[in-house]
Amino acid sequence: MNKLNKLFAALLLLLVTMFVHTPADAEPAGELRVGLTTLYNQTFHPTTASGYRLSYMSPIFDFIITTDKNGEPDPSNSLAHKWEVSEDRLKWTFHIREGVKFHDGTSLTAKDAKFAIDNASSKNNRAGRKSDFNAFVKNVETEGDYTMIINLNKPWQFILYFLSDAIGTQGIVFPKDYVDKHGIDHFMKNPIGSGPYRLKESVARDHITLEAAGAKHWRVDPTYQTITFKLLPESGTRLAALKTGEVDLVQIGVSDVSSVEKDGFRIFKKKNGLLLDLSFLRVGDKTGGVLNDKRVREALIKAIDKNAIVNQILMGNGSTIGTTLPQFSWAVDYSPFPVTEYNPDEAKKLLAEAGLANGFSINIYSFVTRLPETKLINEAIAGYWSAIGVEAKVLEMAYNAFRPVWVKKKEVTGPSAFLMAWPNRTIYSWRGKYFSGNPFSTVNDPELDKMINEVEASSSVADYKKISQRNMKYVLDQSFATGVALADDLFALGKDVPAWNIGRNIQSFRIEFIGSDE
Numbered sequence: 001m002n003k004l005n006k007l008f009a010a011l012l013l014l015l016v017t018m019f020v021h022t023p024a025d026a027e028p029a030g031e032l033r034v035g036l037t038t039l040y041n042q043t044f045h046p047t048t049a050s051g052y053r054l055s056y057m058s059p060i061f062d063f064i065i066t067t068d069k070n071g072e073p074d075p076s077n078s079l080a081h082k083w084e085v086s087e088d089r090l091k092w093t094f095h096i097r098e099g100v101k102f103h104d105g106t107s108l109t110a111k112d113a114k115f116a117i118d119n120a121s122s123k124n125n126r127a128g129r130k131s132d133f134n135a136f137v138k139n140v141e142t143e144g145d146y147t148m149i150i151n152l153n154k155p156w157q158f159i160l161y162f163l164s165d166a167i168g169t170q171g172i173v174f175p176k177d178y179v180d181k182h183g184i185d186h187f188m189k190n191p192i193g194s195g196p197y198r199l200k201e202s203v204a205r206d207h208i209t210l211e212a213a214g215a216k217h218w219r220v221d222p223t224y225q226t227i228t229f230k231l232l233p234e235s236g237t238r239l240a241a242l243k244t245g246e247v248d249l250v251q252i253g254v255s256d257v258s259s260v261e262k263d264g265f266r267i268f269k270k271k272n273g274l275l276l277d278l279s280f281l282r283v284g285d286k287t288g289g290v291l292n293d294k295r296v297r298e299a300l301i302k303a304i305d306k307n308a309i310v311n312q313i314l315m316g317n318g319s320t321i322g323t324t325l326p327q328f329s330w331a332v333d334y335s336p337f338p339v340t341e342y343n344p345d346e347a348k349k350l351l352a353e354a355g356l357a358n359g360f361s362i363n364i365y366s367f368v369t370r371l372p373e374t375k376l377i378n379e380a381i382a383g384y385w386s387a388i389g390v391e392a393k394v395l396e397m398a399y400n401a402f403r404p405v406w407v408k409k410k411e412v413t414g415p416s417a418f419l420m421a422w423p424n425r426t427i428y429s430w431r432g433k434y435f436s437g438n439p440f441s442t443v444n445d446p447e448l449d450k451m452i453n454e455v456e457a458s459s460s461v462a463d464y465k466k467i468s469q470r471n472m473k474y475v476l477d478q479s480f481a482t483g484v485a486l487a488d489d490l491f492a493l494g495k496d497v498p499a500w501n502i503g504r505n506i507q508s509f510r511i512e513f514i515g516s517d518e
Contacts (some may be wrong), residue, residue, distance in 0.1 A: 026223075027215050028212035028215060028221075028222040028223060028224055028225040029223075029224070029225055030224055030225060030226075031224060031225065031226045031227070031228060032223075032224040032226070032227045032228070032248055032249065032497070032511070032514060033227075033228045033230060033246065033247040033248050033249070034055075034227065034228065034229050034230065034247065034248070034249045034250070034511065035230050035232040035238045035241055035242065035247040035249070035250035035251065036055060036229055036230065036231060036232065036250075036251060037232070037233055037238075037251055037368045037369070037370070037372060038052075038231070038233060038368060038369065038398065038399060039053075039056070039205070039207075039208060039229060039231045040052055040053050040399060040400060041053075041400050042202050042204055042205075042208060043188040043189065044057060044060065044187070044188055044189070044191035044199065045174075045184055045187050045188040045191070046061070046116070046119065046169040046170065046172035046174060047119045047120055047122070047169060047170060048184065048188060050399070050403065051167075051168035051169045052369055052370075052399070053169070054165070054168075054169065054508035055229065055508055055509050055511065056208050056210065056229045056511075057169065057172070057508070058165060058195070058508035058510070058511070058512065059195050059196055059197035059210055059227065059511060059512040060191060060193040060195045060197055060198060060199060060210065061172040061173065061174060061191075061193035061194065061195045062079050062100065062108075062172075062173055062193070062194045062195055062219060063078065063079065063163070063164055063165045063171040063172055063173070064078065064079050064080050064094065064113055064116065064163040064164070064171045064173060065078045065079075065080060065160050065161075065163045065164035065165075065171055066078045066079075066164060066165055066219070067161075067164050067165055067166045067426075067503070068503075069501045069503045071166050071330065071425065071426045071503070072426075073160045073161070073164060077219050078097075078164075079096055079097050079100065079108070079113065079173055079194075080094040080095060080096055080097070080113070080148075080163075081095060081096075081097045082094075082095045083095065083160075088155075089152070089155040089156075090138075090151060090152045090153075090154070090155065091149060091150075091151055091152070092149070092150045092152070092159060093147065093148075093149050094110075094113065094147070094148045094149075094150070095146060095147055096108070096109065096110045096113055096146045096147070096148060097146075097218070098145075098146055099218070100194050100218060101194060102175045102178070102192050102193065102194050103192050103193060103194070103198040103213055104175070104178065104192050106175060106177065106178075107145075108173060108175070108194050109142075109145045109146060110142040110143075110144070110145060110146050110147055110148040111142055111145075111176055112173050112174065112175055112176050113148045113173050114140045114141075114142050114148050114176075115173075115174070115175075115176035115179075116170070116171065116172060116173045116174065117133070117137065117140045117148075117150065117163075117170075118140060119170075120133045120170035121133040121134055121137055131429075131431050131432065131435060131437075131438045132162060132429050132431050132432065133162070133170065135153070135154075135431060135456065136152050136153055136154060136156040136159070136456075137150060137151075137152060137153070138151040138152055138153045139151050154456070154457060155459065157458070157460070157461055157464055158332075158427045161426060161427045162427075162429075165508060166425055166426055166427065167425070167427065167428070167429075172193075173194065174187070174191070174192065174193060175192050178192050189202070195213070195217070195219070195512070196212065196213060196214075196217035196219065196220055196221070196222045196512050197210035197211060197212055197213055197222060197227060197512060198210065198211060198213045200226065205231060206230075206231055207228055207229060207230045207231060208228070208229045209226055209227070209228045209229075210226065210227045210228075210229075211225060211226050212224065212225050212226070220512055220513055220516050221516065222512065223514060223515030223516060224514075224515070227511060227512075230246075230247055232247070232250065233368070235252070235253055235255075235256060235372050238250040238251065238252065239252070239256055239259065239260065239492075242260070242265065242492055242494065243263055243265075245494070247494075248493070248494035248496065248497050249491060249492070249493055249494065249497055249514075250491065250492050251370070251372065251489075251490070251491055252267075252372065252490050252491065252492045253371070253372035253373050253490070254313075254314050254315045254317040254373065254488075254490065255315065255373070256372075256490075256492070257315075257317075257490065260492045264495065265492045265493060265494065265495070266492070266493045266495075266499070267490060267491070267492060267493075268490070268491040268492070268493050268499060268502070269488050269489070269490055269491075270488060270489035270490075270491075270502050271488055272318075272319075272329060272330075272424060272486045272487075272488065273370075273423065273424055273487070273488060273489030273502075274370055274371055274421040274422065274423060274424060274486065274487040274488070274489055275321065275324075275325070275328050275329065275421070275422045275424055275483060275485075275486055275487075276371070276377065276419060276420070276421055276422075276483070276484040276485045276486075276487060277324050277325050277419070277420055277422055277481055277482070277483055277484065278301070278304070278324075278381070278417060278418075278419050278481060278482050278483075278484050279325075279417065279418055279420070279433075279442045279480075279481040280297055280300075280415075280416070280417050280442060280480065280481065281365075281405070281406070281412055281416040281417065281418065281442055282412060282416070282442070282444075283297070283442060283443045283444065283445070283480055284436075284443055284444030284445050285444050287411060287412055288415070289414060289415045290354070290356060290360050290415055291362075291415045291416075291417075293354045294478055294479055295350040295351070295353055295354040296350070296351065296354050296356065297478075297479035297480070298347075298350055298479040299346075299347040299348070299350035299351045299354070299388065300347070300362075300385060300390070300417070300479075301340050301479055301482045302340060302341060302342065302343045302344070302346050302347040302350070303342075303344050303347040303384045303385055303387065303388045303390075304340075304342065304381055304384050304482075304484070305342040305384060306320040306339060306340070306342065306484055306485060307320055307342065308342075308380070309377055309380055309484060309485060310485050313373050313376050313377055313380060314373060314485060314487055317487065317488045317490070318485045318486050318487040318488060319485060319486050320339045320484070320485055320486075321336075321339065321483040321484070321485060321486050322336065322337035322338045322339040322340060322476070322482075322483055323335070323336060323337045323472060323476075323483050324472075324475065324476070324481045324482055324483040325422065325428060325433050325481065325483075326427075326428035326429060326430055326432070326433055326468075327468065327469075327472050328422070328424045328425050328426075328428060329424060329486055330424045330425060330426055331425065331426060331427060331428065332426055332427055332461065332464075332465065333464060333465040333468040333469060335465075335469045335472070337472065337473070337476055340482055344384070344387055344388055347388045348388050348389065351388065351389065351390075357389070358389065359388070359389030359390045359391060360390060360391070360415065361390075361391045361392075361393065361414060361415070362385065362390055362391070362392050362393070362414065362415040362416065362417060363392075363393050363395050363412065363413065363414060363415070363416040363417070364378050364381060364382055364392055364393065364394045364395065364416075364417050364418065364419070365395050365397065365402045365405065365416060365417070365418040366378040366394050366395060366396045366397070366418075366419070367396075367397055367398060367399040367401070367402050367418075368399075369399055369420060369421055370421040370423060370489060371421035371487055371489075373487075374419060374420075374421060375394075375396060377419055377484070378394050378419055379394055381419065382394050402418065406418070406439075406440060406442075407439040407440060408439055419484065421487065423489075424486075430452045430455055430456070430468070430471060431452055431456070433481075434448055434452060434475065434480070435448075435449055435452050436448075436449050442480070442481065443480050445478070445480075447474075448471070448474065448475070448478075448480075451467075451470070451471045451474060452471065454467055455467040455468050455471055489502075491509075497514065498514060498515050500513045500514045500515070500516070501513065
């Protein structure tokens with residue numbers, strides 16, 4: 001290269017450096033519009049409602065522990081930027097990041113992190129996992145403004161996950177002084193967080209709009225000035241909104257893929273992001289009725305053709321699975337169990353042995369959380385049960401209407417089941433799904449309670465895996481629940497929306513990372 005060319009190249013580089021900015025240097029601009037199947041109850045207090053609200057909550061708040069794209073604790077993106085544990089593993093010391101501000105300008109301190117743990121353990125926690133915090137956490141202390149100490153009743157190998165975005169909302173830090181001053185009810189509608197976005201507007205049963213809290217944030221710099229989450233429960237409505245430019249990003253079902261691709265939109269996939277779990281309600285309780293008979297539960301499971309559900313409803317975008325909660329396929333204790341054989345003749349035989357040769361009636365609570373095909377799958381299950389003489393009634397409703405039934409605030413009207421698409425994750429609570437007395441438990445079984453206490457008392461991760469797999473065998477042998485399929489979490493992106501790392505074991509979709517350099 002001659003001297004003139006070198007000089008020209010140097011000048012060009014200088015011009016590029018002066019006038020071209022990377023996305024990380026850009027001011028937030030424009031609006032990202034996201035179409036969701038549900039907005040749940042549109043409240044923002046971390047522990048007073050379902051953790052499924054994380055799709056629009058995670059941009060507003062920060063977690064004590066944030067997981068990376070592989071679902072592992074990441075101190076570089078966590079409010080607790082480092083931590084230590086005592087030799088007996090009963091004392092965890094967390095060092096809270098200094099300089100983090102809430103949206104009202106006040107400083108986030110260890111006092112607020114302690115407040116999050118106290119809320120997770122309180123009677124007001126309706127987001128789940130309360131029983132886990134009560135079982136393990138003895139008390140929480142602070143030392144100075146930026147050190148929090150959690151003292152445990154017994155070792156908790158997975159405490160970091162329970163304080164993180166991999167499990168739910170319990171690890172979200174929110175301002176104690178603000179809540180103390182205004183009350184929980186006010187905070188539920190007017191949240192103050194420390195995340196890259198803050199709430200701008202929430203219109204019931206319509207939309208939620210967030211706005212960038214500033215040009216810079218310690219965790220991720222906002223790309224968009226506003227993000228709007230639009231309630232679009234019907235698949236056809238979501239697709240139409242995408243194609244007309246009303247929204248930029250939507251959840252889609254597998255049947256929508258060909259139409260979306262034909263119109264030039266990109267498909268964004270979280271492979272095996274969902275586990276479909278079929279559970280029976282009130283097993284072992286007086287309201288469980290015929291479902292208290294193991295033969296009946298086994299018959300209902302054997303009557304379901306899981307392969308047909310994957311091939312015909314999910315159109316091959318998934319796979320059958322024998323394992324169920326809490327052993328997600330990404331879980332640390334996961335072990336594959338055989339898929340239950342589809343055998344309607346054996347199912348009929350089991351019902352006859354149970355004295356129900358003429359069948360009975362059962363409700364299937366049907367609601368959509370993450371998988372648009374949930375209704376179709378429930379209708380298919382109802383058909384399979386009808387084929388063995390069981391009259392199944394599909395009760396279609398919003399998740400908020402089903403939740404009081406699940407947590408025993410509202411009685412069931414007879415034998416009942418529900419199918420749910422659970423986000424795949426690294427760890428989940430045995431206590432939450434199966435421990436007697438826990439509001440979310442679908443089973444009342446003293447033997448399983450003992451087994452859950454044993455898994456929680458395990459002294460190492462290796463022991464936990466061994467005991468957990470024994471527990472899973474018991475759950476499957478007793479037909480308390482069954483895994484139906486692993487399914488892909490699917491999204492369609494508008495032409496101007498950049499792809500992003502949706503992460504693993506994250507319920508939030510990590511919307512705030514769209515357009516970032518991560």
